[in-house]
Amino acid sequence: MDHNTIALLMFSTMLLMMLTGQRVFGAIGFVAVAAALMLWGPGGTDMGFSAVMKLMKWTPLLTLPMFVFMGYVMSESRLADDLYRMFHVWFGPVPGGLAIGTILLMVMISVMNGLSVAGMAIGATIALPELMRRGYDKLMISGVIQAGSSLGILIPPSVVLVLFSLIARQPVSNLWLAGAVPGLLMATLFILYILIRTKLNPALAPPMSEEELASVSRAEKFRLLRAGLLPVFIFVAMMVPFLNGWASLTEASVIGALAAVLAAIVKRRFTREVFETATRQTLAITVMFMLIITAALSFGAVFDGLGAGRAINNFFLNRLGLEPWQILVLMQVSFLVMGMFLDDTAMLVIVAPVYVSLAKTLGFDLIWYGVLYTITCQIAYLTPPFGYNLFLMKAMAPPEFTLPVIYRSVAPFVLLMLLTLILVMIFPELALWLPREVLGR
Amino acid sequence: MPGWCHAYVRFVEGMNRRVGRFAMYLLYVIMAILLWSSVTKIMHVPALWTLEMAQFTLVAYYMLGAPYSFQLGTNVRMDLFYARFTTKGQAMWDVFTVFVLMFYLGVMLWGAFDSTVYSFSVNERNPTAWRPPLWPIKSIITISFALMLLQAGVHLIRDIATVRGEKI
Amino acid sequence: QSTIKWRLQTYAGPALAEEVVKPAIDAFNAIANGQMEIELYTSDQLVPTSELFRAMQNGTIDAVQSDDDSMASPTEVTVFGGYFPFALRYSLDVPALFNTWGLDEIWKEEYAKVGIKHISAGSWDPCNFNMKEPVNSLADLNGKRVFTFPTAGRFLAQFGVVPVTLPWEDVEVALQTGELDGLAWSGITEDYTSGWSKVAPYFLVNNISGAWIGHFFANMDRWNEIPPHLQQLMTTCFEQSHYRRQWWYWAGEAKLRVEGPDMKLTSLPDEDYAKLEEAAHKFWDEIAAESPLKAKVVEIIRKYNDTMVKAGAPYRYS
Ligand code: NA
Ligand code: NA
Numbered sequence: 001m002d003h004n005t006i007a008l009l010m011f012s013t014m015l016l017m018m019l020t021g022q023r024v025f026g027a028i029g030f031v032a033v034a035a036a037l038m039l040w041g042p043g044g045t046d047m048g049f050s051a052v053m054k055l056m057k058w059t060p061l062l063t064l065p066m067f068v069f070m071g072y073v074m075s076e077s078r079l080a081d082d083l084y085r086m087f088h089v090w091f092g093p094v095p096g097g098l099a100i101g102t103i104l105l106m107v108m109i110s111v112m113n114g115l116s117v118a119g120m121a122i123g124a125t126i127a128l129p130e131l132m133r134r135g136y137d138k139l140m141i142s143g144v145i146q147a148g149s150s151l152g153i154l155i156p157p158s159v160v161l162v163l164f165s166l167i168a169r170q171p172v173s174n175l176w177l178a179g180a181v182p183g184l185l186m187a188t189l190f191i192l193y194i195l196i197r198t199k200l201n202p203a204l205a206p207p208m209s210e211e212e213l214a215s216v217s218r219a220e221k222f223r224l225l226r227a228g229l230l231p232v233f234i235f236v237a238m239m240v241p242f243l244n245g246w247a248s249l250t251e252a253s254v255i256g257a258l259a260a261v262l263a264a265i266v267k268r269r270f271t272r273e274v275f276e277t278a279t280r281q282t283l284a285i286t287v288m289f290m291l292i293i294t295a296a297l298s299f300g301a302v303f304d305g306l307g308a309g310r311a312i313n314n315f316f317l318n319r320l321g322l323e324p325w326q327i328l329v330l331m332q333v334s335f336l337v338m339g340m341f342l343d344d345t346a347m348l349v350i351v352a353p354v355y356v357s358l359a360k361t362l363g364f365d366l367i368w369y370g371v372l373y374t375i376t377c378q379i380a381y382l383t384p385p386f387g388y389n390l391f392l393m394k395a396m397a398p399p400e401f402t403l404p405v406i407y408r409s410v411a412p413f414v415l416l417m418l419l420t421l422i423l424v425m426i427f428p429e430l431a432l433w434l435p436r437e438v439l440g441r
Numbered sequence: 442m443p444g445w446c447h448a449y450v451r452f453v454e455g456m457n458r459r460v461g462r463f464a465m466y467l468l469y470v471i472m473a474i475l476l477w478s479s480v481t482k483i484m485h486v487p488a489l490w491t492l493e494m495a496q497f498t499l500v501a502y503y504m505l506g507a508p509y510s511f512q513l514g515t516n517v518r519m520d521l522f523y524a525r526f527t528t529k530g531q532a533m534w535d536v537f538t539v540f541v542l543m544f545y546l547g548v549m550l551w552g553a554f555d556s557t558v559y560s561f562s563v564n565e566r567n568p569t570a571w572r573p574p575l576w577p578i579k580s581i582i583t584i585s586f587a588l589m590l591l592q593a594g595v596h597l598i599r600d601i602a603t604v605r606g607e608k609i
Numbered sequence: 610q611s612t613i614k615w616r617l618q619t620y621a622g623p624a625l626a627e628e629v630v631k632p633a634i635d636a637f638n639a640i641a642n643g644q645m646e647i648e649l650y651t652s653d654q655l656v657p658t659s660e661l662f663r664a665m666q667n668g669t670i671d672a673v674q675s676d677d678d679s680m681a682s683p684t685e686v687t688v689f690g691g692y693f694p695f696a697l698r699y700s701l702d703v704p705a706l707f708n709t710w711g712l713d714e715i716w717k718e719e720y721a722k723v724g725i726k727h728i729s730a731g732s733w734d735p736c737n738f739n740m741k742e743p744v745n746s747l748a749d750l751n752g753k754r755v756f757t758f759p760t761a762g763r764f765l766a767q768f769g770v771v772p773v774t775l776p777w778e779d780v781e782v783a784l785q786t787g788e789l790d791g792l793a794w795s796g797i798t799e800d801y802t803s804g805w806s807k808v809a810p811y812f813l814v815n816n817i818s819g820a821w822i823g824h825f826f827a828n829m830d831r832w833n834e835i836p837p838h839l840q841q842l843m844t845t846c847f848e849q850s851h852y853r854r855q856w857w858y859w860a861g862e863a864k865l866r867v868e869g870p871d872m873k874l875t876s877l878p879d880e881d882y883a884k885l886e887e888a889a890h891k892f893w894d895e896i897a898a899e900s901p902l903k904a905k906v907v908e909i910i911r912k913y914n915d916t917m918v919k920a921g922a923p924y925r926y927s
Contacts, residue, residue, distance in 0.1 A: 043669030563683035568759060
């Protein structure tokens with residue numbers, strides 16, 4: 001069988017297997033080991049298992065359970081309640097203020113965890129009921145929460161960038177710092193959008209009423225400002241030991257997780273139930289990630305070893321006869337299309353090795369490419385039919401948030417994300433400036 | 442369903458639940474190891490063993506926890522079509538597709554077992570300054586895949602029961 | 610007749626592989642003219658480096674380029690792979706020891722016992738320190754946290770060096786944050802290619818080994834299956850690869866010391882360097898005591914070095 005046939009066969013079989021509705025890792029792993037058994041030759045049986053050992057050596061993975069745990073401690077102990085109240089009273093009087101406050105809340109939550117799921121949980125439990133009560137437009141609510149929480153993977157710390165660092169062999173700290181400015185830029189675009197929309201149609205996002213505003217005393221308003229210290233405290237607790245060399249990145253992530261626990265204990269919210277749920281859910285999410293990564297790593301190695309990786313490389317570099325920039329755009333577009341259908345972790349581990357080596361051959365900066373990739377993942381979370389945030393929204397929101405509502409609500413935000421993606425592509429400095437300033441890269 | 446099916450399901454699920462609940466707390470062991478590592482660094486006597494021990498513990502954590510996560514039903518499926526089936530329809534469909542999962546787990550178990558036997562036979566060590574033997578972690582991985590396979594068996598039995606209109 | 614296909618995985622990452630192995634593979638494939646094709650894979654691409662030996666033994670990988678230590682080889686000679694302290698002064702010592710002084714037969718025999726064809730050994734760069742703070746005496750090494758190879762770490766511990774094991778990709782950041790004080794990992798060429806020259810800018814010119822030993826290996830059954838003329842071609846191309854690396858590193862090491870923009874050179878006083886060398890000879894005795902075969906290799910290394918000293922310049926200047 002020639003390389004192109006193998007590439008096509010493995011890829012299409014995998015898509016088909018995933019559509020069976022069997023667990024994603026089982027579907028990917030099955031194609032990997034079956035292809036290895038049939039086509040590899042002697043020793044093919046070991047290709048599945050060796051991924052487990054490969055994974056063991058990837059140290060930054062130790063941060064994964066820590067950042068997942070941090071997110072659960074925060075959402076389960078309702079640590080973000082005060083934070084939300086703060087934005088609520090300070091931004092409430094402005095038209096669209098609560099939606100803007102929700103975006104800012106999501107930025108703060110993003111600073112304290114590495115996934116988008118914590119933001120979704122906090123958004124759906126704390127922000128959503130308030131926004132509903134204020135008579136905000138359903139499309140606006142659903143869009144703001146889903147788009148805002150996806151910032152969790154772009155604004156450091158980011159689990160997606162940890163995974164990318166493993167594939168691209170780039171330092172995680174540089175990648176994280178590179179995500180910060182584009183993340184804030186994206187949040188700013190969201191806020192501008194909300195401002196413009198509410199200016200045009202104030203009924204979408206009515207401001208807080210006079211009497212309700214009067215009911216919050218000046219002292220209370222300033223007391224609430226203190227809530228804003230929480231993310232600062234957690235961020236400083238993580239970054240100071242790291243930047244002083246007392247702790248590696250993985251060790252710093254433990255300190256961050258413990259800082260979240262400490263904050264919950266101080267607020268008397270670290271109950272037995274919070275402990276149990278956070279511990280159990282962290283295991284569940286970590287296992288889910290690890291099993292998918294293991295299966296996808298095997299798939300990637302078998303795909304590569306059977307020459308299929310070369311076939312794709314050859315296709316992009318030689319057959320198409322395009323400029324590097326055109327190839328880059330093509331890769332992003334294909335990523336976006338795949339993001340509509342594929343699980344993003346699987347997409348990373350299977351497709352990224354090929355694309356990363358392509359980007360490198362074409363002479364692009366891999367730190368910058370990591371940021372482009374992460375924005376693409378954010379978009380993938382929101383694009384129908386498959387998207388993490390879409391599913392989470394359906395599961396967490398009240399029934400009047402029907403699938404069509406949820407699907408439609410993300411459209412403007414996906415466009416804003418695409419705009420950010422294009423801006424970062426045109427101005428790489430947006431991503432590369434901060435890591436160079438801080439780490440002298 | 443025959444009695445042995447009930448016994449099998451009860452036994453395997455009980456065992457995997459206990460193993461998984463144990464593994465769940467390894468999260469705090471990882472935290473303790475990495476904190477200790479940081480402490481020794483601040484005291485300028487960095488420990489040699491902490492990073493590798495944390496890696497081993499992470500593997501034990503998610504491997505031994507995996508069968509329990511099957512029970513919790515937290516492994517994602519692409520359920521575009523699947524979600525539209527009735528419960529019975531899903532069970533009927535799963536009776537076939539679970540063999541895909543079992544095949545994968547079986548091959549993984551095979552590879553893990555081979556590698557464990559090898560690590561015993563040459564007393565394989567991690568190529569680092571600490572040089573810990575690798576058979577303990579490889580044995581844990583092998584056992585984990587065996588437990589995952591047994592748990593997949595539980596799902597098969599349960600789906601067959603659902604198809605027959607019974608409940609286990 | 611169909612093309613014989615092999616998979617060869619090197620321990621080197623993509624950037625380094627471009628220099629140290631790819632030219633030889635390209636040459637082999639060109640001359641083999643469709644009769645055989647070797648596909649090159651870089652570090653961890655198919656299997657993790659620590660599983661390389663086992664994968665080759667099983668036939669998962671057909672051939673490997675690595676030192677004995679990195680691929681976790683289970684043989685008696687593993688301790689001499691990588692950097693065995695003070696065994697070598699110049700990179701030419703490696704082919705001399707293997708081809709004239711008998712190490713080649715020992716390696717071939719030891720690897721044949723475990724189902725592996727040892728094709729040939731070649732030299733790489735020396736083992737120098739590159740540090741965040743200047744090192745001007747042995748005492749300056751005391752308490753320094755240094756990223757290094759297992760055997761070198763075992764040897765350096767007696768001078769107060771704290772060997773630290775980290776994944777290779779994390780080293781740069783660990784240097785930036787102060788988690789590491791430096792490295793005893795490579796020569797100056799790799800310090801520059803890896804970006805370490807910027808974050809740990811002091812280069813100690815005194816090395817603890819003049820060259821690293823790397824080998825080409827193949828699965829024995831696969832090797833025996835290919836016709837003799839292709840075996841010969843592979844041997845020749847790999848020999849050529851050793852030669853290319855020899856001048857690439859030799860030129861790079863000297864040029865970057867003089868013209869490199871990032872690093873400042875420091876050196877140890879002669880009496881301190883002599884102390885290191887003396888300690889290395891004691892370390893040899895410790896290793897020799899572990900088994901008759903190790904004793905035999907140590908003996909060859911010892912005799913070789915004695916001869917070089919007696920021969921005088923240009924073999925030894927001190
Ligand atoms: Na984040
Ligand atoms: Na999607």
